[in-house]
Amino acid sequence: MATEMEEATGLTFHPMDQFIVKPLFGGGEVHWYTPTNVTLWMAVVALAIIALLVMGTRGRAIVPNRAQSVAELSYGMVHKMIEDIAGKDGLKYFPYIMTLFMFITVSNFAGLLPKAFTVTSHIAVTGVLALAVFVSVTAIGFIKNGAHFLDLFWVRSAPLAIRPVLAVIEVISYFVRPVSHSIRLAGNMIAGHAVIKVFAGFAAIAAVAPVSILAVVGMYAFEILVAFIQAYVFTILTCVYLKDALHPSH
Amino acid sequence: MEGNIGELGQYIGVGLTAIGMGGAAIGVGNVAGNFLSGALRNPSAAAGQTATLFIGMAFAEALGIFSFLVALLLMFAV
Numbered sequence: 001m002a003t004e005m006e007e008a009t010g011l012t013f014h015p016m017d018q019f020i021v022k023p024l025f026g027g028g029e030v031h032w033y034t035p036t037n038v039t040l041w042m043a044v045v046a047l048a049i050i051a052l053l054v055m056g057t058r059g060r061a062i063v064p065n066r067a068q069s070v071a072e073l074s075y076g077m078v079h080k081m082i083e084d085i086a087g088k089d090g091l092k093y094f095p096y097i098m099t100l101f102m103f104i105t106v107s108n109f110a111g112l113l114p115k116a117f118t119v120t121s122h123i124a125v126t127g128v129l130a131l132a133v134f135v136s137v138t139a140i141g142f143i144k145n146g147a148h149f150l151d152l153f154w155v156r157s158a159p160l161a162i163r164p165v166l167a168v169i170e171v172i173s174y175f176v177r178p179v180s181h182s183i184r185l186a187g188n189m190i191a192g193h194a195v196i197k198v199f200a201g202f203a204a205i206a207a208v209a210p211v212s213i214l215a216v217v218g219m220y221a222f223e224i225l226v227a228f229i230q231a232y233v234f235t236i237l238t239c240v241y242l243k244d245a246l247h248p249s250h
Numbered sequence: 251m252e253g254n255i256g257e258l259g260q261y262i263g264v265g266l267t268a269i270g271m272g273g274a275a276i277g278v279g280n281v282a283g284n285f286l287s288g289a290l291r292n293p294s295a296a297a298g299q300t301a302t303l304f305i306g307m308a309f310a311e312a313l314g315i316f317s318f319l320v321a322l323l324l325m326f327a328v
Contacts, residue, residue: 016326081301084301085301180312180316183312183315183316183319184308184311184312184315187315187316187318187319188311188315190318190322191315191318229304232304233304233305233307233308236301236304236305236308237305237308240305
């Protein structure tokens with residue numbers, strides 16, 4: 001099917017080609033130490049975050065300039081999110097959650113630049129982020145509450161007869177958390193970018209080109225929204241899991 | 251008419267996963283619609299519940315994303 005389209009329209013790319021991990025210098029195999037487009041864009045994201053949060057707030061102006069406003073707004077948003085959902089005692093973990101939020105937001109937005117690589121479109125990346133959240137939240141739960149953390153699975157407000165059934169469901173849903181947490185972010189990024197590329201592929205057919213260009217513009221605007229919302233959702237779910245760890249009783 | 255019957259089944263399966271995305275669409279629409287009808291009844295309480303709205307949307311959407319993942323696995327990994 002793909003070859004037919006190539007011949008008919010001159011479509012030379014595949015919608016999923018943008019997610020291939022390539023070495024930056026030369027060809028060959030990708031080892032763990034090879035500089036690839038993933039490491040390049042991760043470095044770009046880290047530098048962008050430093051530029052925004054460190055250089056942007058350097059002036060400490062009373063009336064903030066644009067960079068300082070963005071830095072202060074994002075700081076305040078994450079701070080309020082943790083306070084509202086996980087409570088005051090969750091604020092101890094603010095630096096970690098702020099780091100997660102900034103990394104995911106900036107890499108989602110950086111991935112929208114033309115020719116850029118979306119770091120968060122790889123389940124390997126989001127899986128590590130979600131597993132780190134899962135492991136640390138479980139550790140916090142056991143350290144803070146000891147065996148009472150298991151109350152999360154033993155629902156005391158329910159009748160005794162259905163508690164074992166609920167316990168099985170709760171355990172399954174607890175262990176599915178890192179899976180859904182990571183796949184939600186990666187899946188949204190893959191889907192959005194692939195849809196943009198599919199519409200871009202239709203632009204090669206002259207009859208539908210205006211429609212497809214409009215569709216690309218529309219999808220791009222939608223993807224800017226999705227990039228922020230998915231980072232927001234990832235952070236807010238981290239807060240919800242943290243709340244479960246700090247206050248395990250239902 | 252020629253080709254591999256296994257490949258045929260693969261493509262049919264990929265097409266069937268789109269039903270899962272329809273289910274997620276119904277779920278997300280249900281969340282947003284109920285939020286809106288609740289918010290119009292009591293607008294002063296709506297602002298405090300946007301976080302819950304997004305959490306609910308994320309849970310509903312996750313299962314649609316799982317079906318998309320199954321489609322990707324069928325296309326590129328099987």
